[in-house]
Amino acid sequence: MPEKNNQQTVFLYDDPDCPIRRLASEVGSKWQMLTVFALACGPVRHNQLLDRIEGISPKMLSSTLKSLQRDGFINRIAYPAVPPHVEYSLTEMGKGLLHHLNNLVQWNYNHLDEIKAAQETFDMEKNKIRIG
Template sequence: MATQTAAERREEARQRYNAYVATCPSRKLLDTLSDKWVSLALTALAGGPRRYSELARTIAGVSQKMLTQTLRTMERDGLVSRTVTPSVPVRVDYRLTPLGEDLMPLLEAIKRWAEIHMEDVEAARQAYDRRSGHRP
């Protein structure tokens, strides 16, 4: 087997993980990361470990079932770790893993952008609806 240069290895990885290809595994990860509950749960954990009940109170509107599914998905993807402390009642804490922490600057920037530009987006939506006759 021939030795590859660093550039050849990067190109091979680029071809293997091309999110524009329907079968690419990175597409599934992008689907997960774009989920509103995932992004909200990750940013809620940015300040440090949280108990399940704290997350449920922090993330308005999330159902118990959806929060549980979201945390399991993030744990499976290696973004969050779950620690069970045997006590009465049992204590369960969630925290970002190093992989999850590495993602935080990007998510925090998107969250901040959305908060700063929400009025602009609302104005654009209203203008579009007026032009197109669209009724939300």
């Protein structure tokens, strides 16, 4: 857990229970977040997820799905069929996560102009230092 140090929160590098570090490892990758969003509309098969998540490889998708399943954010249901039929869906905890990710995306969208302006200002100042 984070420690309070003179009114400032300190996140410890080696503390596996640090909430920021746990969040980053559990859902901090772009593939994990995109996979959660791709499952928002209900159960989906592996190949459908590959179609929905542009740029992800089959191997990375499989790894991401296993990680999200391990953390309790998604269900994996294998139906006895030939060929194998497997569907993935969000658990209740995954739906709660989706709600918070939606809020984060909305916050980003609401501040996109400010973020872009800050990036442009930073880049211009950085270029001035190089040139000057």
